[in-house]
Amino acid sequence: xxxxxxxxxxxxxxxxxxxxxLAQAPxxxxxxxxxxxxxxxxxxxxxxxxxxxxxxxxxxNFDFATAERDFAVIMYQYPNHPLPxxxxxxxYWWRIEVDVTNTRFDNIFIQYLDRANEKAEKMLDEDPKNxxxxxxxxxxxxxxxxxYSERKSWAKATFAGRNALKYMEMSRGExxxxxxxxxxxxxxxxxxxxxxxxxxxxxxxxxxxxxxxxQLGLQQLETVASNxxxxxxxxxxxxxxxxxxxxxxxxxxLRISEYLHGKxxxxxxxxxxxxxxxxxxxxxxxxxxxxxxxxxxxxQKQYGYEANSGRFAAxxxxxxxxxxxxxxxxxxxxLKTVAYGEESESxxxxxYLHALIQLxxxxxxxxxxxxxxxxxxMVKRYAKRSHxxxxxARDFIKKNKL
Numbered sequence: 582x583x584x585x586x587x588x589x590x591x592x593x594x595x596x597x598x599x600x601x602x603l604a605q606a607p608x609x610x611x612x613x614x615x616x617x618x619x620x621x622x623x624x625x626x627x628x629x630x631x632x633x634x635x636x637x638x639x640x641x642n643f644d645f646a647t648a649e650r651d652f653a654v655i656m657y658q659y660p661n662h663p664l665p666x667x668x669x670x671x672x673y674w675w676r677i678e679v680d681v682t683n684t685r686f687d688n689i690f691i692q693y694l695d696r697a698n699e700k701a702e703k704m705l706d707e708d709p710k711n712x713x714x715x716x717x718x719x720x721x722x723x724x725x726x727x728x729y730s731e732r733k734s735w736a737k738a739t740f741a742g743r744n745a746l747k748y749m750e751m752s753r754g755e756x757x758x759x760x761x762x763x764x765x766x767x768x769x770x771x772x773x774x775x776x777x778x779x780x781x782x783x784x785x786x787x788x789x790x791x792x793x794x795x796q797l798g799l800q801q802l803e804t805v806a807s808n809x810x811x812x813x814x815x816x817x818x819x820x821x822x823x824x825x826x827x828x829x830x831x832x833x834x835l836r837i838s839e840y841l842h843g844k845x846x847x848x849x850x851x852x853x854x855x856x857x858x859x860x861x862x863x864x865x866x867x868x869x870x871x872x873x874x875x876x877x878x879x880x881q882k883q884y885g886y887e888a889n890s891g892r893f894a895a896x897x898x899x900x901x902x903x904x905x906x907x908x909x910x911x912x913x914x915x916l917k918t919v920a921y922g923e924e925s926e927s928x929x930x931x932x933y934l935h936a937l938i939q940l941x942x943x944x945x946x947x948x949x950x951x952x953x954x955x956x957x958x959m960v961k962r963y964a965k966r967s968h969x970x971x972x973x974a975r976d977f978i979k980k981n982k983l
Contacts, residue, residue: 622713623662629655630810633668640672642845643885648672661698663704663717670694674724677714679849680889682926690728694721697922715751722748726960763805768819771798775827784938799823806837817841821854831861847884849875853893860897865904872897888924895921896932899939908943917938928963934970941974954983 623629637710640648656665662982670693673686680796698721704714726741760963773793802823805816817837825834835858842855852875859868872894878886899914915936941956962975977983 607731609752623659623664624713625717629847636668637671638845640668641675643847643849645672645676645884661700661703662786663700663714663721664694666697667717667721670697670721671726674728674847676885677728679885680887680925682889684732687728687732691725694725697721712751712876719745740881745887750904763801763809767798767801767805767816767927769798770794770801771823774798780943789821799828805868814844821858825858825861833859833860835862835864847883847885849878849890851889852886853890856894856897860900868897888921890929891920892921892925892927892930892932896936901935903939903943908946912940915943929965931970934960934964934968938970938973938977945977945983950981950983953976953981957983 583602585605631657636648636651636655639645639651640741649669652665652668652672655668659665670690673690676686677683677690678719698718701714701721704711705718708714715861722741726738726745729735729738729741730956770793774795799820802820805812806820807813809816818841821834821837821841824830824837835855838851838854838858841851845851852871856868856871856875859865859871865907875886875890875894876898879888879891895914895917899911901919902914903911918936922928922936923931927933937956937960941953941960944950944953944956957978959973960970964974965969
């Protein structure tokens with residue numbers, strides 16, 4: 582597939598996926614449920630929002646059994662509405678999100694989205710101006726496009742992305758939806774500028790879309806993170822990712838990931854992100870503490886904690902012990918990083934490759950050149966030649982005559 586086609590697909594998927602209106606929710610208020618809204622849209626029913634908040638918080642804390650019992654009640658009460666099926670799909674999306682290489686939840690995730698889309702389409706047939714139905718279709722097709730792109734099913738992803746964009750435009754115009762709609766605008770503003778900055782050859786393709794503004798995009802994300810109901814935590818989730826990688830604002834990334842881990846302490850994605858950002862800003866003792874917790878939860882077989890999270894945590898521990906001069910403990914945790922990386926088939930990941938390099942350096946210091954050469958050869962086998970780890974391995978082998 583050409584880069585140009587990929588670019589259109591990527592933009593479609595970003596727009597569709599980030600318009601998913603129910604991805605996260607704030608903690609329940611201690612005040613009693615509010616009375617129903619006068620709006621004809623179920624999404625804007627305040628009493629239902631209160632109930633959904635509690636259920637979605639359970640889901641994002643990886644208490645899927647509690648969440649899905651609540652979703653089943655909503656499904657019974659509103660059998661023809663897409664909301665319950667969409668909520669069920671969200672639960673499976675987060676099972677996937679922890680380790681996107683795991684495909685065992687793909688089919689049931691797509692089935693729930695298909696059911697939600699079918700119900701939304703029926704609503705739209707009955708009322709072509711129904712903004713809520715278009716809202717769900719934009720979200721449903723957006724999530725499908727995201728999964729299909731992860732699976733490199735480009736034809737399906739393109740179809741889903743185009744539908745997400747179409748229904749997203751149809752959903753505009755309802756003032757009460759604006760805080761949620763702003764999330765899509767924010768991410769489009771940011772990435773429509775970021776993509777040509779990082780992929781100059783794609784500038785002609787991006788020129789077909791409206792002009793974006795990265796700083797405005799970040800400001801809009803902050804607004805959503807503070808003011809939206811359904812998409813508040815989703816905005817925080819993407820803010821900490823942007824702050825950590827693209828914006829080079831590690832302390833802001835830490836601030837948000839610390840909040841999310843505190844809010845959802847059993848969510849392994851937020852947990853490992855918190856440990857990572859502690860490590861990045863040099864708060865070593867706290868990163869070590871969180872990393873030990875992650876590894877302990879894996880040993881205890883806590884749901885959602887698996888090899889992918891273990892690879893992160895073991896690496897941070899290896900780095901800590903290497904820096905304080907405890908070579909034996911460093912070696913132990915670098916070996917765990919490698920083992921978790923192989924279990925999760927993440928041999929091309931930076932942590933896996935860097936752990937091998939560190940093991941090679943330790944073996945060299947221990948005068949075991951044969952073992953060291955083996956580690957560096959593994960780096961060369963799994964890393965692309967352009968990868969910094971590949972160059973470091975080549976240079977170390979040459980310098981130390983391995």
